[in-house]
Amino acid sequence: AQSVSQHNHHVILSEAASLELGCNYSYGGTVNLFWYVQYPGQHLQLLLKYFSGDPLVKGIKGFEAEFIKSKFSFNLRKPSVQWSDTAEYFCAVIPGGAGNMLTFGGGTRLMVKP
Amino acid sequence: NAGVTQTPKFQVLKTGQSMTLQCAQDMNHNSMYWYRQDPGMGLRLIYYSASEGTTDKGEVPNGYNVSRLNKREFSLRLESAAPSQTSVYFCASSERASGNTIYFGEGSWLTVV
Numbered sequence: 419a420q421s422v423s424q425h426n427h428h429v430i431l432s433e434a435a436s437l438e439l440g441c442n443y444s445y446g447g448t449v450n451l452f453w454y455v456q457y458p459g460q461h462l463q464l465l466l467k468y469f470s471g472d473p474l475v476k477g478i479k480g481f482e483a484e485f486i487k488s489k490f491s492f493n494l495r496k497p498s499v500q501w502s503d504t505a506e507y508f509c510a511v512i513p514g515g516a517g518n519m520l521t522f523g524g525g526t527r528l529m530v531k532p
Numbered sequence: 533n534a535g536v537t538q539t540p541k542f543q544v545l546k547t548g549q550s551m552t553l554q555c556a557q558d559m560n561h562n563s564m565y566w567y568r569q570d571p572g573m574g575l576r577l578i579y580y581s582a583s584e585g586t587t588d589k590g591e592v593p594n595g596y597n598v599s600r601l602n603k604r605e606f607s608l609r610l611e612s613a614a615p616s617q618t619s620v621y622f623c624a625s626s627e628r629a630s631g632n633t634i635y636f637g638e639g640s641w642l643t644v645v
Contacts, residue, residue, distance in 0.1 A: 427572065461536075461622065462575075462636040508574055519590075520634060522567075522574030 422511050424523035431499050432531050439494040439526050441483075441509030448514035451492040453483055456525075457505045465507075468492065479503070501532045534558050536637035538623045544643045545613045553608040553640050555623030563626050564606035565590075565634070566598060568619040575622060581606055613644045 423442045431437060443449060453465040466477025473485040483494045492509060509523040536557045545551055557564065562583045567575040567590075577590030581600040595617060597609045606625075610617055620641050626634040 422574070424574075461638045464633050467633070510574075519577065519580065520575075521591075522576070524572045524574045 422509055422521050422523040424507075424509055424526050426526045427524065428527045428529070430529045430531065433501055434498050435530075437494070437496040437499045437503070437528070439507055439509075439528070441492045441494065441523055443490050443492070443509075443511045445490075445511060445513040450512040451483070451485060452510040452512075452520065453477065453481070453492075453494050454508045454510060454522075455505045456508065462508065465494070499528075499530050501530045504528060504530045536623055536625055536635050538621075538637040538640050540640060541638070542641045544645060545610075546645055547614060549613050550609065550611050551613065551642075552610075553621055553623070553642075554605070555607060555637060556605045557623075557625040557635070558604065559625060559635065560603070561625040561627055561635075562603070564600065565624040565626075566596075566606070566608045567622045567624065568592065568617075569622060569639070570619050578608065578621075610642075613642075615644045618642060618644045 421444050425440050451468040454462040455465050456462050465481050466475050468475045468485045476482045481496050483492055485492050507526045510520040539554045565580040566578045569575045576592045578592055578596050579590055579598040581587045584603045587598050587600055599607045620639045622639050623637040624634050626632045
């Protein structure tokens, strides 16, 4: 079945450590790619999205993601995390022709220790 | 600017009871969605409405019904709640065209005992 995979379910980092969260998808053809963040007790917010053009996408709060088409990946990175980055992160994909229908990965819970 | 508003925020139901989750958006969006969020499974689409007057099944529609009451409102109904429907439910909205940001409500925590 076509899907979106986030292989790290839980990540624990100390402040100032670098972050990379993996996301792989199995859809062929054109895709639109997203990372959403859910802070404790809050709704999902868009971090960044990729539709076309430069495969390195910069988002809010110092996050970036790189689309590697050959690897079907869209990994999220941040050079130096803060305690306030503690949240759950979701990768999501809209396969070509699916309108605005997001398919989500299972999420990665990030805990940043002060 | 309220965005997407869901009610109730918390609800406990007994097996077999019915209830309706309400959702309203004030962004004049055409498309609205209902997702459920379960640990380790991300968000899964239950139903969506591409525009006023239309509704379609998503990935996990069984046990649910929806009504697109008007452009602003999109309700989700559980006719006979089951423990498997214990979840966090999120309503969302967007412009219809692909590529537009999807905005989420704050979620409704539902427990079925």
